[in-house]
Amino acid sequence: MQNKARLNRRDVVLSGLAVAGMSALPLPALALTNAEARKLIDQVVADINAIINSGKSESSMLRDFENVLQKYGDVPIIARSSLGVAWRAASAAQQRAYIDAFSGYLSRKYGKRFREFIGGEIIVTGAKKVSSGYLVNSVAHLQGEAPFAVDWQVSDKSGRNKMFNIIIEGISLLATERTEVTAMLDQRKGDLNKLIADLKKSG
Amino acid sequence: MFFNRITAVLPARVLAALGLSLLLGLSACAPAPRVSGINDPFEQTNREIHEFNKELDRKILRPVSQSTSTAANGTFGTGLDNFASNLSLPGKVVNSMLQLDIVHAFSNTARFALNSTFGLAGLFDVASQNLITEHPTDFGETLHVWGFKEGRYLELPFVGSSTERDAFGMLVDFVMNPLNFALPAPERYVGTVAYVVNRVADRGRYAQLVDQVLYDSADSYAQTRLIYLQSRRRALHGAISEDLLEDPYAE
Numbered sequence: 001m002q003n004k005a006r007l008n009r010r011d012v013v014l015s016g017l018a019v020a021g022m023s024a025l026p027l028p029a030l031a032l033t034n035a036e037a038r039k040l041i042d043q044v045v046a047d048i049n050a051i052i053n054s055g056k057s058e059s060s061m062l063r064d065f066e067n068v069l070q071k072y073g074d075v076p077i078i079a080r081s082s083l084g085v086a087w088r089a090a091s092a093a094q095q096r097a098y099i100d101a102f103s104g105y106l107s108r109k110y111g112k113r114f115r116e117f118i119g120g121e122i123i124v125t126g127a128k129k130v131s132s133g134y135l136v137n138s139v140a141h142l143q144g145e146a147p148f149a150v151d152w153q154v155s156d157k158s159g160r161n162k163m164f165n166i167i168i169e170g171i172s173l174l175a176t177e178r179t180e181v182t183a184m185l186d187q188r189k190g191d192l193n194k195l196i197a198d199l200k201k202s203g
Numbered sequence: 204m205f206f207n208r209i210t211a212v213l214p215a216r217v218l219a220a221l222g223l224s225l226l227l228g229l230s231a232c233a234p235a236p237r238v239s240g241i242n243d244p245f246e247q248t249n250r251e252i253h254e255f256n257k258e259l260d261r262k263i264l265r266p267v268s269q270s271t272s273t274a275a276n277g278t279f280g281t282g283l284d285n286f287a288s289n290l291s292l293p294g295k296v297v298n299s300m301l302q303l304d305i306v307h308a309f310s311n312t313a314r315f316a317l318n319s320t321f322g323l324a325g326l327f328d329v330a331s332q333n334l335i336t337e338h339p340t341d342f343g344e345t346l347h348v349w350g351f352k353e354g355r356y357l358e359l360p361f362v363g364s365s366t367e368r369d370a371f372g373m374l375v376d377f378v379m380n381p382l383n384f385a386l387p388a389p390e391r392y393v394g395t396v397a398y399v400v401n402r403v404a405d406r407g408r409y410a411q412l413v414d415q416v417l418y419d420s421a422d423s424y425a426q427t428r429l430i431y432l433q434s435r436r437r438a439l440h441g442a443i444s445e446d447l448l449e450d451p452y453a454e
Contacts, residue, residue: 077451077452078451080451081449081451131445131450132448132449133452135445135448146336146337149437149442149443151443157452158452164451164452165448165451167443169434169437170433170434170437170438170443171430171437172433172449174449174451175429175433175449176426179422179426179429180421180426181421183421183426184421187421
């Protein structure tokens with residue numbers, strides 16, 4: 001596999017990198033050196049290319065993507081964070097149902113853009129320990145665009161090294177999804193069950 | 204004639220603005236500290252302006268960008284795009300100098316010199332082909348470098364997201380640009396026309412992203428505000444702040 005992702009526009013990358021990020025880091029602890037991280041992102045990119053070039057139907061590609069997301073991303077923590085303060089008020093059953101619905105929504109929202117990956121390259125430039133875990137820096141190079149920064153947050157606090165946030169030119173996935181989900185919840189007057197039902201159809 | 208007008212216009216308007224900023228700013232002379240969170244006491248008015256801007260996008264910007272996307276991506280569109288960004292370079296050089304950022308003042312000067320001559324008045328971007336890329340900056344950044352705080356969030360009609368500091372910066376950038384005043388009509392509108400053309404081209408280039416944020420978000424105002432503040436802060440500080448990273452595990 002070539003270690004080049006083919007991408008084409010910034011919006012593709014905004015969504016596509018989130019996809020790549022979710023699947024980024026199935027690493028054993030302490031393996032997150034610059035070289036390991038670079039190798040891993042290359043592998044992620046290769047995995048994504050395999051899915052988008054599989055020739056499968058869109059619904060089956062979305063299923064493959066959701067599997068990748070579940071395996072490498074810490075979906076429960078991303079889901080919990082996206083709900084903000086409403087998480088604590090929810091029952092255990094609601095929390096489980098929400099994680100499930102959110103996971104599907106996230107896969108669909110970002111997975112839809114898979115096929116638009118044409119012409120581009122992501123280069124990992126560094127990795128360092130920060131108070132919240134690890135921060136991996138990379139730069140995305142797209143044809144006809146100025147290069148832009150993509151930063152990944154990784155933690156082993158779930159028991160394994162997993163990706164839990166991606167930050168593109170400062171714009172955080174956790175923050176944008178929290179803004180989105182809490183706005184949806186407000187529109188439903190705080191009715192979490194209604195939000196869960198609607199999330200299953202969104203994205 | 205041209206230079207007479209510049210010397211007549213520049214000192215009066217620019218030096219007043221700059222002098223005031225210098226007096227207030229250079230005494231502080233350390234960049235404003237990093238901030239997180241959202242300071243938006245004018246939210247109600249901002250939301251009304253957001254609806255106006257969205258309507259403008261729906262009725263004009265979006266359809267125009269769709270019908271011109273082929274042209275915008277062609278030779279003609281790219282040429283106009285290059286022309287517009289070349290015109291913005293002198294102002295950027297001034298700002299880099301005010302920020303004591305000599306490296307980028309020099310690189311943007313080199314760009315302007317190359318593209319204005321070999322690039323046929325800026326239509327061709329020969330500088331980028333020689334790896335001299337544009338360094339984006341503006342008077343809002345200059346104010347930041349001088350230690351002015353971001354201020355309250357604003358959404359401006361036609362312009363979109365801003366802050367008090369960035370809105371004042373835009374005004375100064377406009378006044379500071381001799382092209383907007385020193386030339387007779389209609390030449391003096393060249394910069395403005397180029398800006399509008401550039402906006403239309405960008406709307407086309409990032410069509411799906413803009414559509415998603417404006418029309419698929421549950422709250423497009425809140426989403427736009429978040430995206431603007433986060434990316435602007437990242438750009439001004441040159442990196443994301445490790446101290447301000449989220450730690451959802453700790454919550």
